[in-house]
Amino acid sequence: MAEGAKKAPAESGGDSNSAVSASERGVAPIKSQYLTTKEQFHQFLEAKGEKLQQESEAGDPDGNDLAEPRAKRIRLEDGQAEDGQAAEPGQQPQAQKRARGQNKSRPHLKPTHYDKTRLCPSLIQESAAKCVFGDRCRFLHDVSRYLETKPADLGPRCVLFETFGRCPYGVTCRFAGAHLGPEGQNLVQEELASDWAHRQPVRNSLNKALQQQLRKRKIRFERAELALRQLSQGQLPGPSLAGAVLEATTAEGTPGQSDCGAQQAPAGPDAGCSPSRPVQTCGPLTDEDVVRLRPCEKKRLDISGKLYLAPLTTCGNLPFRRICKRFGADVTCGEMAVCTNLLQGQMSEWALLKRHQCEDIFGVQLEGAFPDTMTRCAELLGRTIEVDFVDINVGCPIDLVYKKGGGCALMNRSAKFQQIVRGMSQVLDVPLTVKLRTGVQERVQLAHRLLPELRDWGAALVTLHGRSREQRYTKLADWEYIAQCAKAASPMPLFGNGDILSYEDANHALKTGVAGVMIARGALLKPWLFTEIKEQRHWDISSSERLDILRDFTSYGLEHWGSDTQGVEKTRRFLLEWLSFLCRYVPVGLLERLPQRVNERPPYYLGRDYLETLMASQQAADWIRISEMLLGPVPPGFVFLPKHKANAYK
Structure with a gap:
């Protein structure tokens, strides 16, 4: 295979579609002996590692590259037919739609x-x-x-x-x-x-008793209602409000007692308001059901210097977090959960809160736009699940969240933002953290002004992504600004996030004065990044080792989602979503310069064996082929389009 890979550039000769130069800006610098062209790359995969097929045997007779995704084809002008000819006078021009990710016109079939x-x-x-x-x-x-x-x-x-x-x-x-x-x-x-x-390997499940009470709105939120009432009257949380909460909850009974007469539910998967639940007779006897903890008595979140796996929508599921924990991630956080869906008892939303037994430091992330729903949800979670911290998502850039006032929009709604942080901090017995971006607009930075206020409002820790909402994932993260924000946030710890794909990147980030680093896309591209950072080395991982990681993911997925048809196809779907990121990784042994940068697009290259080449493909058909190696053939009519579309390359 390596010999075939070395011959590929010579065969291309002076073709206009010759291999991409490694020195080209925005392209990963791969050694010349591994570079190839798009046509030869797909021919090699179709030949399954054998001798390259003849040019006449590949492709369709019209010269169209069938392996090319529809999004890459040239958009036709208005009034132009599919074959390039002008449309008939009475024929309406057909709108050309691009295949896009992010759940827009996405072909998705339910596993059932x-x-x-x-x-x-x-x-x-x-x-x-x-x-x-x-x-x-x-x-x-x-x-x-x-x-x-x-x-x-x-x-x-x-x-x-x-x-x-x-x-x-x-x-x-x-x-x-x-x-x-x-x-x-x-x-x-x-x-x-x-x-x-x-x-109990997995905790924080939603039981039927609690789900029914949420749907019938029989859960009472005394602590949240009192905190919100005080906030609306302009009384900020402090000793006076803490005393008021204590006095009210002592007089009215256990906070959060529901109409069914059940006492405060203990944390765990069977938590809820079931009156028949036996009394717990083991463990230390505390008075937390009568006397609430003061802010100085809350459990502290001491994670300085630890590696924090970011909450990743879709891909940050429980099986993936287990993979990252195995490679050295210290802190994990569940996927973003919408507070209103949790309050309605939606099973799919509560599934995002599940925690595996290997996750020793685990938090959940909430998204919401209003103090009442966020504070009630915080009280509910503090009463029913086991977490070490609760995180507020103030960094989500998507329009669906932003236009409703959540995510990044909270940075411009300081009054509501303050009420959310103060209210949630008042009703939680665990630390409250916040995840921010630098701002909404690229040239208007807001984080440095918000950080001192967040410290005073009650946040225990803040994570800052070094990009604005407008940037999304384009351009590099601004670590100079993150260093400025770390000083503004002191003594509150600040974690930095953005563009960490190697141990050198992590070392450079820690020199800015942050308390630690959060890793997001870097973990998706190479989950063994946590091992590299802790051992301070580059790991030239083989394709067989990478396949073993995927095999472990499918095993964890079958444990989590089930081994029936529905569970298998759910596991396949999340595996394919992850493969849409894994294909961007370039093996260490193929690079001319180390380390790989997260914003450098890999050119077409042939790996050191067939499997390494297959894993480098950015075609969904090849990802499906990898999934079939692990989960068997796909069902008839199966289609897949990744949810997240790469726009981080220059």
Whole structure:
């Protein structure tokens, strides 16, 4: 393979589409012997590492490159037909739409779409009770009939059965052959299953009792209501307000007591307002249910010098965080959760709060635009889940959030922003943190003015992304401004974020005076970056090692989302989203200059083996091919378009 890679530039000769020069601005500097052209790159992948196909055998007869995404084709002028000829006089010109990410006209099918015949949950769970819907149930109740139409197994090993001793998906598991008996019964490894019976690898799940109370609005928020009432009257949180909260909660009962008469729910996945929950009789006896903690008594968030994995929408899921924890991430945070959706009891939003047992320092990030919903949500989370801190998202740049007054818009709504921070800080018993950008407009920086105020409002820590909303991810992060903000925020710790893709970048960032660094896209491109920073070295990781990382991700995904068809396709979808970032990584051994920069686009190159070349492809069809190596063939009609579109390259 390496020999074929070295011959590629010579074969291109003086072609106008010759290999990109490594010295070109904005392009990753790859050694010349690995550079190639786009045509040869795709020919090599189609040939699966064998001899390059003849030019006449590749491509369509019209010369169109079918591997090129639709977004790259030349946009036709108005009145011009698809073939370049003028349209008929009576024919309306067809609007040419570009394929875009960010959920705009995105072809997405729900995972349930691929499972046309679904078995009744009462049979999957092997429950002794009959189906509660009876004859009205729309699911299949005949197991033998289901097995006749069920697709073939995707592999001989079931991760859930091997890890936990029992697969809860039974016959619907896409790896059911590993744990089905001769009569179709679900086998159990008794010893292994008993070991996991009282262990809880994932916490912060939403139970049905709490969900019903949220939907029926039976949860009362005494602490939040009192704090909001004081804020509306211009009384800022302090000793007087703390005394008022204490007096009110002592007189009226336990804060947050619901109409159903349940006491304050303990943290954990079974938390809620179930009156039948037994009293906890172990652990230290405290008076936190009567006397609220003062700000000086709150648990402190001491993470200075630690590596902080940023909350990443879509890609920052629980399986991905487990991968990063394995490589050395110290602090993790869940994906952005919308506070109004949490207050409505939406299961999909509460799933973003789940915490794995390996996440020893874990927080959740909330997005909202108004003090009432954010303060109530903070009280709810402080009462029902286990977290070490709660983060406010003031850095989200997307229009859907910004136009509603959330995300970056809060930087220009200082009155509401102040009420949100003060209110949430008052009702939380864990530290409150804030994630900011430099500002909304590129040339109007706001962070240095907000940081001293955030310190006085009650924020325990602030993370600053060195770009404005207008910049999104274009241009480099402004670390000189981050250094200025670190001085303005003192003694409150400030973490810096932006363009960290190597241990040199992290070392340079720490010299600015920040308390630590937050890593976002760098972790998506190379999750082993945490190991590189801690060991102060460049890791020339092989393609087989990278494939093992993806294999571990799929195993974690099947544990998290399930091993039935729906769980497999969810795992595939998030794997493909991650591959849309992983393909931008250039192996260390191929670079002329170290380190790789996050804003340098990789040119077309042939790797040191076929798998390394395949992982460098930026075509969705090749990402799907990688997913099929790990999760089996995709269902008929499967399509994928990445949610996030790269716009960070010059």
